[in-house]
Amino acid sequence: MERRDFLARTATAVSVTLLLGNFRSDRYHFVGSALAAGNSDGQKATLEQRFADFALAMKYEVLPADVITSVKRVLLDTLGCAFGSVGSEPANIAETTIRKTFGDGNTATVIGYPRPATIEGALFVNGVLVRSLDLNDTYIGTEPFHPSEMLPTAIALCEENGRTGRDLIEAVVAGYEASMRVNDAISFIERGFHPLCAASYGIPLIAGKVWGLPKEAIANAVGISGARGFTSFVVNSGAISMMKAMGLAATATDGVFATRLAAQGFTGPSGTLDWLASKMKPAKEGFAVDLELAGYRLPRVAFKRFPVQIELQAVAEAGALLSAKIKGRALDIRAITVETYPGIIERVADPAKFRPQTKGTADHSLPVCLAMALLDGDVMVAQFEKDRWRAKDVMALVEKTSVKPGESLISKLPRGRGANIEIVFTDGQSLRETVEVPEGDAERPLSRSSLEHKFINFAVPVVGKAGAERVISLVDGLEELKDVRELTRALRGSGKQNPA
Numbered sequence: 001m002e003r004r005d006f007l008a009r010t011a012t013a014v015s016v017t018l019l020l021g022n023f024r025s026d027r028y029h030f031v032g033s034a035l036a037a038g039n040s041d042g043q044k045a046t047l048e049q050r051f052a053d054f055a056l057a058m059k060y061e062v063l064p065a066d067v068i069t070s071v072k073r074v075l076l077d078t079l080g081c082a083f084g085s086v087g088s089e090p091a092n093i094a095e096t097t098i099r100k101t102f103g104d105g106n107t108a109t110v111i112g113y114p115r116p117a118t119i120e121g122a123l124f125v126n127g128v129l130v131r132s133l134d135l136n137d138t139y140i141g142t143e144p145f146h147p148s149e150m151l152p153t154a155i156a157l158c159e160e161n162g163r164t165g166r167d168l169i170e171a172v173v174a175g176y177e178a179s180m181r182v183n184d185a186i187s188f189i190e191r192g193f194h195p196l197c198a199a200s201y202g203i204p205l206i207a208g209k210v211w212g213l214p215k216e217a218i219a220n221a222v223g224i225s226g227a228r229g230f231t232s233f234v235v236n237s238g239a240i241s242m243m244k245a246m247g248l249a250a251t252a253t254d255g256v257f258a259t260r261l262a263a264q265g266f267t268g269p270s271g272t273l274d275w276l277a278s279k280m281k282p283a284k285e286g287f288a289v290d291l292e293l294a295g296y297r298l299p300r301v302a303f304k305r306f307p308v309q310i311e312l313q314a315v316a317e318a319g320a321l322l323s324a325k326i327k328g329r330a331l332d333i334r335a336i337t338v339e340t341y342p343g344i345i346e347r348v349a350d351p352a353k354f355r356p357q358t359k360g361t362a363d364h365s366l367p368v369c370l371a372m373a374l375l376d377g378d379v380m381v382a383q384f385e386k387d388r389w390r391a392k393d394v395m396a397l398v399e400k401t402s403v404k405p406g407e408s409l410i411s412k413l414p415r416g417r418g419a420n421i422e423i424v425f426t427d428g429q430s431l432r433e434t435v436e437v438p439e440g441d442a443e444r445p446l447s448r449s450s451l452e453h454k455f456i457n458f459a460v461p462v463v464g465k466a467g468a469e470r471v472i473s474l475v476d477g478l479e480e481l482k483d484v485r486e487l488t489r490a491l492r493g494s495g496k497q498n499p500a
Helices: 001-019 045-056 063-085 089-102 118-134 147-160 165-185 195-211 215-228 246-264 272-279 310-328 342-348 366-376 381-385 393-398 446-474 485-491
Strands: 333-340 401-405 421-427 430-435
Touching: 045 165, 045 195, 045 215, 045 272, 063 089, 063 147, 063 165, 063 446, 118 147, 118 246, 147 165, 147 195, 147 246, 147 485, 165 195, 195 215, 195 246, 195 366, 215 246, 215 272, 310 333, 310 342, 310 421, 310 430, 333 366, 333 393, 342 366, 342 401, 366 393, 366 401, 393 401, 446 485
Parallel strands: 333 401
Antiparallel strands: 333 421, 421 430
């Protein structure tokens, strides 16, 4: 080792020791930024260091107005989804288990439940709550990804540390944007992994921002979290289990732990995404992540009108429109033909989706969701909770359904979330409906009134009408909140609510 390198490393070690001597046990606050790595001799910054720079540069004052508005929209939508899952079996199991795993902490709110929990406990349960209904937001880069599952981490950490609404906005934007840009840069599904893996790069940025960590600590946290954050796509394949609801919640818990380690000086690897791009087939040439502050993705996040997989939104909407035209002729339907995209067919119309055995498979089943829309005129949470998807009339239409690639839709790519549906009756008559862009898509945004309606429907059974309106008011004025705990207090439940 050259003397200059030795002295540089020694100086860094001394800086770490001095900083940790000023370390408070209850919060991660460092004095100064001496730990932040400087790249000597013009050495190129690692991607992990660039992620850290990206997070540290994320300041409320520089955020465009539409990005701040988008944060409020995703926050309201996400909290509504969480309220809708309160009392559900996955959430109750998670809420019971975290206390045996992480202890009975009192630092963070469990949405809709009366008892607080530890940071890791709360963000895990809240993550399960957000995901369970399959009604939370979606960003589509190389593949569908649900960034809202990272919001529980930002909320819990800001609550524990008494951060402001603006701090929460900064943390949310840092986590969302980093993860969505990873999603833009590489496909995890092509390599056998779940898109939620992108969040392993966003979670440490959220924690690092809230805890006020210096650059090198955040970079190490990203390295540790990124190296561990691989979840197999089997979670969403075949018969879908409850684990669908906890995949990103577990990644978030792990990412916070990684950041705790890095805050204490634990080092992590660099090049985790580069390794994935070069070593896992298909190899990706010229791999790069766009970490320029411009070009925010948040305004391009889609919201769901129906509680089904994002690629089924157009199918459900088209089915609901056709339902009014069928006028009681469901028994006379001879055949149903659906045209959509090959990748969508592979994910939501494989053989297991024609005979779902679990609720998690049913809300990812094209033929089942279409059949319920045709018969009932809508697709709702209650249909899945009350096993409507198992009914004989639903399964009778499923058996008459075939799915194939739609050439007219494929020609319009990359706008690839539409569907053509044709119904043929026994007398030879037919009906046809096409939805190229579903309601809630970034190109057809969910209106403010529709967003509020969705939130109110789920929140009122848990916190009452006045409580739901209070949450809406606090979210609308998020940037003026002096302490996020004012919001989290409004999210607590009485413990008497019932599942959706």
